[in-house]
Amino acid sequence: MLRIFQLIFLLGSLHVQLNGVGAFDGPHIRLLDGDNECSGRVEVLRHNQWGTVCDHGWDLREADVVCLDLGCGLAESALHGAAYGQGSGEIWLRHVQCSGHEASLMRCATVLHSDPHCTHLNDAGVKCSGTLLMPSLSLLSPHAVFVAGEAVRFSCTVLLGHHLSDFHLYKQGVSTPLVTQRVDQSQTRVELTLTDLETFHQGSYSCVYRIRGSSPSQLLASPPSNSINITVVELLTPQHWYNTSTEAPVGSVIKGQGFNITCVTKQQYPGASFQLRLSRSNGTVRQSLPALTPAVTFTFSSAQSSNEGYYYCLYRVQLGGRTFISRESQPLPIAVRDPDPVLSPMVISWLVSGLTFVVALIIIIIVAKVLCQREEKPSELERETRTCVDNTYVALSINKI
Template sequence: MLRFLHILLTGLLGVLWDGVTAFGGVRLVDGESKCSGRVEVLLHNQWGTVCDHGWDPREANVVCLELGCGLAEFTPHGAVYGEGSGPIWLRHVQCLGHESSLTRCAVALHNNAYCTHENDAVVKCSGTLLMPTLTLLSPHTVFSPGEAVRFSCSILQGHLSDFHLYKHGVSTPLVTQRADQTQKKAELTLSDIETFHQGSYSCQYRIKSGFPSQLLSSPPSNSINITVVELLTPQHWYNTSTEAPAGSVIKGHNFNITCSTPQQYPGGSFQLRLIRSNGTVRQSLPALTPSVTFTFSNAQSSNEGYYYCLYRVQLGGRTFVSRESQPLPIAIRDPDPVLSPMGISWLVSGLTFVVAVVILIIVAKVLCNKEKKPTELERETRTCKFLFPSEAFKLLTEMFVYPE
């Protein structure tokens, strides 16, 4: 609280100071590059130094950003880049960190602290904005459609404007989170994800820099890959002998059920579930191809019921299961009695009997015509009476046993 009041009071003095004088700019001198060295400001066309009393990363960051040199890496005290010469223009600078220029920060015009060029403020800047760090807050990297993915984007220091989450290959951010002046990280959430969200992600932040103020974008962070698993409902069908009616299998015959899905993942498997009156039976086969076939031989009543197919896979420590297919009802029917061995036996016997009767009738007519040699008149008027099978059989027997 005391610091805030002090900044407020010195800020008012700074406004008065800024009103009667005009600073011409800020520079870093005698460092390893243009982004490190002793801090100097221009006033009345003369360069002077800044006293490091009260100098901390907030003031250093304002200088680095004003010069387009990223953020301050360290802010040592003492003239480590050599002592300056000329006036000490600023003796006690108090920045909040969001100012566009060091000369826009509050200053104490009349500070009794003793300050010489041995106390010249120095700074070493990163040269560019520091790379942020992207972390995954969600406990896994594999997701189903409709879930949310939570990331965190953070930096070590700096007064940020906003954070952005980017998907590689997409130029516009998918998520943007505003940041306050003290914020060093932000949570970025992808809600209700779909399959097109699968891919690699990184984050960036933007920060106000320079005078006049502008927004600079940081380099992209590290990358994190996420996978979105979408399992389609499998299709299934069955095959059996052609004489079986639709939806059924003849008892004792073979049949098979095929499960298929176009969406495949490594290590997936198909599961076939049979729901019957006395319980549920499950079978599983690895999905080495888009379709697998479950084979059943010698069908029995225990194979009757409703069959369902589903696809399952384990990825990233999670198990994903598709929706079940529509039910496939299969009934087990007894063989047709006409085609049974007993039916065939009866059919053969019946046909044999019919053939025998026909033969006996023909033979009986022949025997009737051969009884006597009739006269011409008898041949014209005589008719042969019909013989029943038993009579024909008797005559046939007599013909063979007692031939004429």
């Protein structure tokens, strides 16, 4: 029962100041005699007359409401004792109590049973930031280099969290936010995650928060935070081909002759390299060359049996402490063939036949010369023999032709 009476007493001590709210369609609050338009003595308009606010219970919660209402950011200080000079006329509000989330001082509660003794020596004042505080952006992901398809996580933080509506993640050069996260009014930190990264997402990022102004439809945007750069790596599958002598059949090289394999990619990164992998029956052999240009050639001066197998090209790059390797290219089969013999069997057969004919011809000529050099008159047998030799010589000559 005691708690019920305490609750009734508490509710009776607070009174929501709603009288005359509908009359404030125009400006209903202003700051006077300050250093700029966002500092000064607080005055409110009531019954078409400007009056001041008593500083009883005046703190940063009430000052924040004033600053936000005027589009002056957040309160840096809530001032007491007519710090910006004494006003004149009525003291319209005494002992205002705001939660900090109201759209206007006129929406705040006032304590009815407080000390009513206020003079213009108690006029309240505020000093506003002029603009909203800059948020801070940090990278939650353990690295700043990503491969396409991964996600990056940021954290956006603001020191003071009043009237917060949402946080936005912006990429430099893009006018619309890539990520938006709504928050509770008092939440000062939010995680912003960008998923399914593409090369388009590479660049510089900053975050912005928005707060609610004097009306639910009025949103004030903070200045952008610090910037964070991310890199998105997209490694394309390399292409490859090989070159060798024209005598070699397709898909093969001739043993002892030179050949080369060229790897090429359309996407290039600094410090990258090409790796050529040879898969053969007795294991795998790898070699690499720096990718100073989009195409790199691996040269083999003398093809051996150990060069036979399936060749694959890969593209490899190290960025931001991470190693990225592309998919392997399609297999390139290469066989090593022995060279063809210098003399084919047909050529050898022709050479043997020709050599036999020459030897036979030489023998016949020698025999003929010996017979012709005899000093005696040739007998009838010798003449016949010589005639036979001559005829044979002629016949052999005709056959040669």
